[in-house]
Amino acid sequence: MTELLVNQIRPGMSVDGVFALKVKKLLPYREAPGNFLAVVLGDRTGQVEGRLWEGAEEACARLKVGDIVAVKAQAVEYNGSVQLRIDSIIKENGQMNPAKFIPAAEGLAEAKERLHRLIASLANEKLKSLLSLLFSEKDFYEAFCQAPAAAQYHHALLGGLLVHSVTVAAAADNVARNYPCADRDLLVAGAILHDIGKVREYRCRGAVEQTDEGRLLGHIVSGALLLDRAIERVPDFPEDLRLKLLHMIISHHGRYEWQSPKRPKFLEAALLHQLDMLDAQADMFSRAAAGREDKDSPWTGWVKGLERNVYCG
Incomplete structure (x- = not known):
């Protein structure tokens, strides 16, 4: 039927x-x-x-x-x-199948290809080994590719986490070309990894819901734990690189009032925070405009996540 x-x-x-x-x-x-x-x-x-x-x-x-x-x-x-x-x-x-009840992000096949190309482009062999190991795990990879990036605000779609992460990582690749003092590989790897805790924070059934782990720990803590366990499996992974990657995860929200345990303390962490915010806001503005109820009006209604009306004219 x-x-x-x-x-x-x-x-x-x-x-x-x-x-x-x-x-x-x-x-x-x-x-x-x-x-x-x-x-x-x-x-x-x-x-x-x-x-x-x-x-x-x-x-x-x-x-x-x-x-x-x-x-x-x-x-x-x-x-x-x-x-x-x-x-x-x-x-x-x-x-x-949650796909009956929750919209899916567009371009998922292309986003998967971009993810693998970004990982393959890493010149730092330890970072490449870490990401290759993590994304070669079938259960994690499937969860990462299906998970939303949020419950309601930005990229709240099946596959939203993949699209958001790849978009931030691609932007990081471009930004690193304009800031030669930034470690390109560290910035790109951190961008791919920054939200991995969301595979544990959300579950998708009839809607995007927070798990018990998501409510009790949140994706920042869950992501740091996931990453640290993966790093332990990479032989002779440098301690300073481990600390930098963990810091990028726990500081990517940028501010204490935004549930960031730490503020960014080095260049790549600061750039990641800005790129994360950029992609989230771009998605919220574009979705607000596309989803407005009155298509004849140049203005949306009040958009809660942005705390403003959005001009579409």
């Missing part, structure tokens, strides 16, 4: 599909005793509201936000929008 996506639902359709439960609220009837369940369901193409009129208390108790749910419903028009009149909503316990 062909999967049904949110953006395909039209009033009058019978809906039988699988969606992510984004929001649930138990609300009272206005003019009668009892409650109904209001939900927001979603997939990679968008979201749709739904109402369950019977058995609302029981359904609300057994479902939680983030569940993947099988829904049977009738699509109706309400206040100019599509709404689902739900007949049944049941949690799906089987393994589901």
